[in-house]
Amino acid sequence: MPGSRDLDPSSSPRALLGAELRHAREKAGLSQEELGQRLFVSGSFIGQLEAGTRRMQREYARLLDEALGTEDFFQRHCAAMAKSKYPEHFAEAVEVEAEATAIRQYAPLLIPGLLQTPDYARAVCRAYQPTAPKERVEELVTARMERGRILDDPTRPLLWVVLDEAALRRLTGGRTVMAEALRHIADLSERGRAIVQVLPLEAGAHTAMQGAIKLMDFEDAPPLVYFEGVGTGRLEDDPVMVKDQRFRYELLTACALSPGKSLALIEGLAQDYAHEAHP
Incomplete structure (x- = not known):
């Protein structure tokens, strides 16, 4: 389960978080489309999160933790990544x-x-x-x-x-x-x-x-x-x-x-x- 360890902040945070999402999804036996349906988003949206080309918003992090049984893993790391110098x-x-x-x-x-x-x-x-x-x-x-x-x-x-x-x-x-x-x-x-x-x-x-x-x-x-x-x-x-x-x-x-x-x-x-x- 992703919650067993923290992400290495020296690496690309979004890429690592995306890799953990893919691991958790595959472990749960869900396709991108199936997981997307649980979050009311498209399968391509899940693919973009996994590829690191989209930032994970807190509302989706909470839904992912619920859908994948990862406790608060995605919520914690999403909060850490939310800090930005831009609006x-x-x-x-x-x-x-x-x-x-x-x-x-x-x-x-x-x-x-x-x-x-x-x-x-x-x-x-x-x-x-x-x-x-x-x-x-x-x-x-x-x-x-x-x-x-x-x-x-x-x-x-x-x-x-x-x-x-x-x-x-x-x-x-x-x-x-x-x-x-x-x-x-x-x-x-x-x-x-x-x-x-x-x-x-x-x-x-x-x-x-x-x-x-x-x-x-x-x-x-x-x-x-x-x-x-x-x-x-x-x-x-x-x-x-x-x-x-x-x-x-x-x-x-x-x-x-x-x-x-x-x-x-x-x-x-x-x-x-x-x-x-x-x-």
Whole structure:
């Protein structure tokens, strides 16, 4: 029974917890689908917990202990893993983001976190929390920059971003900050660490006018889509929903400028911002 020992905190906690879940499930003679039915979730959801691509929430930890007869094993370790530097609604998304083999994202209003510079992130975090102490803002900026380190790997994840032209023209942090932010995006694009397309304003109405899109693919787990609003967010693995969002994203890439033309536009805007800041 998993309760016979504690997990080694020096290893990947979610991976170890997932392995223990698989062991307990198989010992109980249950398939992923059968265990999912007891928790009122899909079998793929159980598979994602076992693969470590989803964070185990406390409510599910309690149900797992009850369904598998593991006393309070999953509840204890779930509580230990719940601590995060990110807001609760975003913490799980950050964790699975680090495991993704491919990330496809449409950003309608701002440069997404993985592409942000420190000064741009600082302006965004200050706008989100205008009354927060400076130290708290710096903590958020540091956490955001740590997320971007997944791009230090030269091969994964594949990052494909469609940026709305409105996000590039929204003056965030001032012209100098914007010039630096756009140069950073151009550099990632030129180094092959991100495929970047710009959806021009002249494209008019499009399939994702109601919000952002973020799709994540994994090597050994089903794909996920992340929905985010003001102060809220959620991960979904429903195949129909993921398929719909992927179709919308593909339509956006068809309406957007090519990567080459997008790079030229980004570099041109960066030069304009720099010139306006230092005439």
